[in-house]
Amino acid sequence: MSVHAVVIAREMWDTRDLVGPVLDANGAVKPGAVSTRFEPQDLNALESALRIKEMVGGKVTALSFNAIGDVDVLKECLYRGADEAIRIGANPIDLDTAAAATLAAAAIRRLGDVNLVLVGWTAAEGESSVLGSCLAGLLGMEQISFVDRIVEAGDEFVIGRRAIEMGEEDIRVDLPALLSLGVALIEDDPRAPRPAKAMLKLKHKKTEIPVWSPADLGVPDPASNATTVVAAMESVPERVIESTAVDPEDESGLKAMLERVLKGE
Amino acid sequence: MSEILVYIQIVDGGAGDVSLQALACARSLADSTGGSVTALALGYDIGASVADLVELGADRLLVAEDDRLSHYLTGPYKRVVRSVLDANRFDVVLFPATTEGNDLAPLLAAELGCGCVVGCDAVHVKEGKTLFRRTEFDRKVHTDYEVTVGPAIATLRDGIADIPALGERRGEAQSIAVDLGPADTRAQVVNRDVVPKTVNLKASRVIVAAGAGVGGPDGFALVKDLAEALDAQMGATRAVVDAGWLPADHQIGQTGVTVRPDLYIACGISGAVQHWVGMSDSKTIVAINTDKNAPMMKRAHYRIEADLKTVIPKMIKALSA
Ligand SMILES: Cc1cc2nc3c(=O)[nH]c(=O)nc-3n(C[C@H](O)[C@H](O)[C@H](O)COP(=O)(O)OP(=O)(O)OC[C@H]3O[C@@H](n4cnc5c(N)ncnc54)[C@H](O)[C@@H]3O)c2cc1C
Numbered sequence: 001m002s003v004h005a006v007v008i009a010r011e012m013w014d015t016r017d018l019v020g021p022v023l024d025a026n027g028a029v030k031p032g033a034v035s036t037r038f039e040p041q042d043l044n045a046l047e048s049a050l051r052i053k054e055m056v057g058g059k060v061t062a063l064s065f066n067a068i069g070d071v072d073v074l075k076e077c078l079y080r081g082a083d084e085a086i087r088i089g090a091n092p093i094d095l096d097t098a099a100a101a102t103l104a105a106a107a108i109r110r111l112g113d114v115n116l117v118l119v120g121w122t123a124a125e126g127e128s129s130v131l132g133s134c135l136a137g138l139l140g141m142e143q144i145s146f147v148d149r150i151v152e153a154g155d156e157f158v159i160g161r162r163a164i165e166m167g168e169e170d171i172r173v174d175l176p177a178l179l180s181l182g183v184a185l186i187e188d189d190p191r192a193p194r195p196a197k198a199m200l201k202l203k204h205k206k207t208e209i210p211v212w213s214p215a216d217l218g219v220p221d222p223a224s225n226a227t228t229v230v231a232a233m234e235s236v237p238e239r240v241i242e243s244t245a246v247d248p249e250d251e252s253g254l255k256a257m258l259e260r261v262l263k264g265e
Numbered sequence: 266m267s268e269i270l271v272y273i274q275i276v277d278g279g280a281g282d283v284s285l286q287a288l289a290c291a292r293s294l295a296d297s298t299g300g301s302v303t304a305l306a307l308g309y310d311i312g313a314s315v316a317d318l319v320e321l322g323a324d325r326l327l328v329a330e331d332d333r334l335s336h337y338l339t340g341p342y343k344r345v346v347r348s349v350l351d352a353n354r355f356d357v358v359l360f361p362a363t364t365e366g367n368d369l370a371p372l373l374a375a376e377l378g379c380g381c382v383v384g385c386d387a388v389h390v391k392e393g394k395t396l397f398r399r400t401e402f403d404r405k406v407h408t409d410y411e412v413t414v415g416p417a418i419a420t421l422r423d424g425i426a427d428i429p430a431l432g433e434r435r436g437e438a439q440s441i442a443v444d445l446g447p448a449d450t451r452a453q454v455v456n457r458d459v460v461p462k463t464v465n466l467k468a469s470r471v472i473v474a475a476g477a478g479v480g481g482p483d484g485f486a487l488v489k490d491l492a493e494a495l496d497a498q499m500g501a502t503r504a505v506v507d508a509g510w511l512p513a514d515h516q517i518g519q520t521g522v523t524v525r526p527d528l529y530i531a532c533g534i535s536g537a538v539q540h541w542v543g544m545s546d547s548k549t550i551v552a553i554n555t556d557k558n559a560p561m562m563k564r565a566h567y568r569i570e571a572d573l574k575t576v577i578p579k580m581i582k583a584l585s586a
Contacts, residue, residue: 015403130367130371132371137374145364163520228380230411236407241550243568246568254580255584
């Protein structure tokens with residue numbers, strides 16, 4: 001049995017260091033207030049899939065939804081070495097996690113021979129995504145969550161390392177299995193995840209990515225599978241802190257400041 | 266009326282803090298809606314250590330003990346919780362938003378076909394609906410989720426509620442049968458490396474925290490000296506823990522502990538949101554940073570734009586003078 005890995009690649013709001021209000025007067029995300037990026041944990045999922053392929057051979061297919069911004073995550077997967085890409089023709093903003101998972105599970109079943117699924121554990125913010133767990137449940141696959149590193153892989157098993165409170169553990173699962181990836185890979189290894197390759201960009205310049213519609217997947221009304229709704233969004237009032245600059249050269253100023261803060265002022 | 270189940274994670278042989286906060290949250294939810302609270306603890310040889318859960322808010326305590334539950338593993342734990350969910354009717358199922366809770370909760374929701382919200386900062390009832398609140402978009406937006414297909418499963422973050430003092434309440438404790446099949450134990454832990462806890466940062470009134478800006482052992486030693494001079498505990502960013510300068514229980518933030526000290530001195534810390542969420546409730550924040558535009562400098566009560574290697578010795582001198 002060879003490995004056919006599917007990577008779920010999502011385009012997500014880039015919620016780092018946002019300046020200014022995010023919501024409009026009606027409590028909806030303001031167009032233009034937030035840009036998008038390739039979800040970093042999904043990029044780790046892709047990197048892990050490519051490494052498993054390098055270890056044991058096989059094939060990597062990237063799966064995504066319609067674009068919500070300017071980042072074509074599926075092209076980005078092809079530029080990094082994915083063999084194939086498929087777009088599910090649905091807008092992810094209209095779907096909660098359960099609804100998105102129903103579509104992704106149908107696409108994975110349609111591919112037929114998939115025995116490994118990799119996805120970021122959760123977008124850190126911006127949605128209550130637990131897509132991996134939903135998929136594992138729907139596909140009946142064993143799951144290892146929060147994987148930071150692939151320790152070992154074979155044709156029929158994977159050992160993943162994950163951080164737990166106060167340490168780490170290595171878990172072995174037989175395929176078929178689903179791995180949800182954390183963020184550590186990016187942070188620990190400056191070469192990972194790999195960047196796009198110029199040669200692959202040329203190769204895939206004209207590659208048309210097939211689009212599978214919800215109807216093609218036998219899920220004509222994906223939103224009917226939703227299990228949550230957003231009841232309200234509201235801006236968090238900024239905590240106003242009156243900030244005082246302390247001159248580092250002024251030793252008596254430093255001392256006075258320390259005395260004040262130690263007294264709780 | 267809400268029938269609520271709270272999953273109690275066993276940490277160091279007893280009920281974990283975040284689970285106890287979840288229990289307190291469940292108690293007030295049940296009191297406001299007229300329901301009852303069941304606490305569920307899994308492990309091996311834990312009976313005595315969870316006995317006081319009924320005095321901390323549970324009307325009923327279920328304990329599952331088996332040597333195959335002595336360490337957390339998804340398969341067997343999921344099977345036991347699932348059997349409790351199948352045998353009882355619950356409207357709301359709460360987990361701590363820890364690695365364990367965030368692993369179990371969504372998997373159970375997927376199996377049951379119900380809704381799940383992870384990482385909630387609050388649970389409140391509005392117009393008869395239970396809403397689960399997450400803080401999103403760089404902590405700028407509160408989003409309230411309603412679960413439309415129950416039971417509503419949620420994981421709750423550290424800080425969701427205060428742990429009450431032991432009360433008078435007396436609930437019933439009951440042990441439940443553990444019935445595991447081969448399919449539940451397919452995945453195996455082949456290696457586990459856990460270090461014992463070295464510090465309790467939550468109890469510290471003054472924390473001096475080191476970031477990547479310490480640069481190396483010399484800078485780190487200075488921050489340590491400052492902590493000693495202030496009789497403070499040392500906190501750290503993930504960068505510092507990853508560098509191996511401090512053990513993991515010193516890490517503050519999203520994947521570390523959440524602290525609320527009277528005084529927090531951030532030495533060479535940029536103030537990334539994943540760190541900020543763990544210390545933003547500190548009463549007074551002092552930041553030392555060479556970059557005046559670092560987010561921590563913009564949010565600190567006192568900001569010292571300087572190389573920590575030159576300013577910390579001056580601070581220590583001022584303290585000893
Ligand atoms: C899902 C997720 C979870 C995470 N969880 C956590 C978490 O729980 N806790 C956590 O801390 N991080 C966490 N992180 C990492 C976080 O994003 C940041 O990478 C991390 O907090 C940065 O640590 P730092 O401030 O020490 O380092 P840096 O961001 O590198 O900042 C170093 C700072 O030091 C300053 N500096 C440099 N030299 C000097 C000097 N000589 N004197 C004074 N200042 C100097 C610099 O100007 C800079 O501002 C998480 C990340 C993700 C994606």
